Amino acid sequence: MNKNKRIRSIEDLREVITPESRVLTLFSGGLDSSYLLYLLSQQKCTNITALSVDLGDDLDYEEIKHLATKLGAESIIVDRKKEFVQDFIVPAIASKSIYFGVHPISSSLTRPLIAKEAVNLAAHLNCDVILHTANQSQNSLRRLNGAIEQLDFNGYYGTPYEFSALSRKEKAQNLNKFGIESFSKRSYSGDSNLWCREFESGLLDDPEDFRTPETLYRWSSSKSTKEPSQISITFEGGIPTCVNETKLPLLQMIEYLNKEVGAYGLGRFTGLEHLAGGEKVLEVREMPAAHILLDAYRHLETACIGAETIREKLSVEQIWVREAIEGRWYETLKEAAEMFILNVSKKVTGTITYRLDWHTLEIISYCANKPIYIRDRDNWEKEEANRLRIKIPSLV
Structure with missing residues (x-):
């Protein structure tokens, strides 16, 4: 070039x-x-x-x-x-x-x-x-x-x-x-786009003095209009596949979640993002589906993937995000980071269930396909003690 x-x-x-x-x-x-x-x-x-x-x-x-x-x-x-x-x-x-x-x-x-x-x-x-x-x-x-x-x-x-x-x-x-x-x-x-509605400049220029007009928002509500409800998100191999046990193509799922989750006033973000020279500009976003899907993925990941792998993945995630933000999508480093991340995601299968209320996204159930969490601590402690007693010689 x-x-x-x-x-x-x-x-x-x-x-x-x-x-x-x-x-x-x-x-x-x-x-x-x-x-x-x-x-x-x-x-x-x-x-x-x-x-x-x-x-x-x-x-x-x-x-x-x-x-x-x-x-x-x-x-x-x-x-x-x-x-x-x-x-x-x-x-x-x-x-x-x-x-x-x-x-x-x-x-x-x-x-x-x-x-x-x-x-x-x-x-x-x-x-x-x-x-x-x-x-x-x-x-x-x-x-x-x-x-x-x-x-x-x-x-x-x-x-x-x-x-x-x-x-x-x-x-x-x-x-x-x-x-x-x-x-x-x-x-x-x-x-x-279907993932985000973003606003900047003009009346949103000054980070020290701005008000986002309510008319800009289309997915998220400014007033509580819905009763509390439950919603479950199911992933298969790291990909969201079901909402409330109903299979949906991810495109349709995102459209549905933008409205359903947004109705509880969730998914609004305001932040400063850096330019190439280091200066920061104000950006306002509306992303209800992204809000719940990213949260659900991380929680399900912790139920399926070991701690050491997640520790390493956290640093690789930041490489992926940095390369995307800096405009290096088609470069080798971003592609290599993505290969690692997607390989880990193959083991992320299961369902996260939330209680939805006004400005509230509360997890009430983890259900992993191959969980590494303990469901009954008392029994686990007894079984683990017996296992270790057999495996490790006693001092007596």
Whole structure:
């Protein structure tokens, strides 16, 4: 990968893009990606593909297609929810992928998948440029660039927003002139998928003074509306397979748990995440399914796996999380860590049962397929004493 082919500014964009360029852009239909299509239109570029990857978010894809067409691009929408669950969420659960013990990771999982789709489609369409819209205050910058580099894309790639910083107001005003007025009242930046709804920037800029509007949350409730209940999560070989003894594909299980667990006010996270230079930015997340699945996995793991293996796994988990966060998804170290973690997960089979109440997730039952826990201490002590008496010679 030639990093001299990195597009970092609007000036780079104007230097590289010609009317003959074949450009693929990552397109969410948001302000930044819409403004990028506007910039490309100013370059008289007519061969533009706007790629949208459906990962179970809450976007209106008909509106996205309409907006891309209006801005002069061909819209291509691909559904990759199943791949996201199988290849990214499953290892994330087994890795107990929580950032510094504060919140489950999310965009670290989606960006390498989106980049892979972009590189594959660019090769199919003979595109010589891949563009995204991450900026200096977004960790997607190193995650998307890193994945594109690791996947050996040979054309120009990057984002004009890395070195060209425009305010949301400036972008919205220019789009207004182009006849697109839907962004004028947006006061935050959002990113959503079936695993997480994440918000940042705008009214959430300042960690010392912010309030998250209740209207941003869709899965989790702010008021107690449900009676206490029980819920059980069953895993087979480290993969969640059943809720309350009913088999569910993991994709459908996540959708169900987001609403069911969220109804008890669970799964909201607020935290600071570091940028490449060490500075921290505020991010707010809504992740009810992740909350219960990660918790259930760890508890069941302790029922199935020996203490020394878990001690080693804890350090390997942090390697896996670090490599994902730093945008090194397709590098050898992350892959090696994942092989160890998934090998351990093969022995994690059983069920964890909870009592659900308002803001409460209380375990009431461990049930492992091959448990290493003791169920009757008195009998165990007697049996162990007899066993050791026979095995170890007495002093008398």
